[in-house]
Structure formats: C-alpha cells, structure tokens
Amino acid sequence: MGAENSHELGTIEVAVGPMFADKTGWLGIKVAKHLHFKNPALIVTHILEAKRAGVKTLKSRNGLLLPCENASSADEIYNLMLARKIFDRTSKPRTLAIDEMQFFDTKLALLAVEAQRNGIRVFAAGLDQYFNEEFCPTSAAMMAVATSIEKLASGCDVCGLDSATRTQMLIDGQPAPYNSPKVAVGDKNPLKNSKVTYGARCLNHHIVPGKPNFK
Numbered sequence: 001m002g003a004e005n006s007h008e009l010g011t012i013e014v015a016v017g018p019m020f021a022d023k024t025g026w027l028g029i030k031v032a033k034h035l036h037f038k039n040p041a042l043i044v045t046h047i048l049e050a051k052r053a054g055v056k057t058l059k060s061r062n063g064l065l066l067p068c069e070n071a072s073s074a075d076e077i078y079n080l081m082l083a084r085k086i087f088d089r090t091s092k093p094r095t096l097a098i099d100e101m102q103f104f105d106t107k108l109a110l111l112a113v114e115a116q117r118n119g120i121r122v123f124a125a126g127l128d129q130y131f132n133e134e135f136c137p138t139s140a141a142m143m144a145v146a147t148s149i150e151k152l153a154s155g156c157d158v159c160g161l162d163s164a165t166r167t168q169m170l171i172d173g174q175p176a177p178y179n180s181p182k183v184a185v186g187d188k189n190p191l192k193n194s195k196v197t198y199g200a201r202c203l204n205h206h207i208v209p210g211k212p213n214f215k
C-alpha cells in the first residue's frame, strides 16, 4: 500500500479531553453523516470499553448508540479495515472512527497516516491525560499526526464551570494518589476490590496527592 502522490489524501481529525467531555458524542456526530452514504466505514472501540458499553456498541453519555467493532491493537484494526474494504479506492467516502484511542498501542498513529495516504477520513477520540495528569502516549502520537485537533472540556464537579480539563479519580471516595493504576478496568484491574469512581475537574479543583509539581 505505497503512497502515490496523484491520489487524494484523507484527513485525521482528533478530539481529546477528560472523561465526561462527550468525546464519543463528538465521534458519533462526525461519523454519522458518512454512514448515511452506505460506503465503507468502520467504527472501532477498544475491547476494554465493551465492559461499560456492551460488546460491539458505541455508547455516548448523550444517548448515542452506534454499532461498532471491538479491537485491542492497531494491527487488529488494520485487519478489520481490510475485511471491510476500507482501503478500496473505488468507493468514497471511506471512513475510520476510533474511540478510546488511548487504550491502543502507539502504532495507531502509523495506521492513521497509512489511512490518510489512502484517502480515508479518520476520526479518533480519547483521553489526552490520565487521572494523574500524565499524558496518554497514543493520544499524543495521534495529535502529532492529526490534520485537526479539538480539545473538549466538561463541567467541573466542584465549581460547575465548563472548564474541566482533568479527570478526577476517586478510590473509595478519596482522591487517587499519583501512583495509582492508570487503567482501572478489565480483568487485571488491580483496584477491583475498591470502589473506583471518576469525575471531571478544572485545574483548580483537580486533586492528585503526591503529584510532583514544577516547583
């Protein structure tokens, strides 16, 4: 699948933000009009998300439900794209939508560029930071190759202002310390015996005990 300059390029549109910023709703709006054309389209979310939303369902907090595929790696998404003929240039538009991109390996950015070279419109959404403000490597890689980026915010649980850019993690009701597990879902969840909840917070109200600051 080599690049040929005469071909029309696709795009890579990325949206990032904390939990509760309705990133999945953004993805659904972007992809819905392409589904209307009945042309090749693939919506993928990570298999870890199947626990919350159900297998092969993309579910946003604003009520959107779309059928999707579940995958656990960039290679698996590539194989799904081949099976759906997403690389077949005889039809367009061809669309790839990826939710929860932070759960995938960083090879996802290479796949997105390969798709762009092949004229595919790529939409991807996910967390930009974990609860402790460490950045999510795959989302960072996707932002690096993106043709456009939207930063989404939520409402802060504490002050209510629409500027929550951070995810607040609570373990048994208390702010999660800096070194807590970053991914607390799935069968290997080390916090499965604790009650883990999340919220969205502005920078003023985001609490991470033990987090190193610049000074």
Ligand SMILES: [Zn+2]
Pocket: 156, 157, 158, 159, 160, 161, 201, 202, 203, 204, 205
């Ligand atoms: Zn606040």
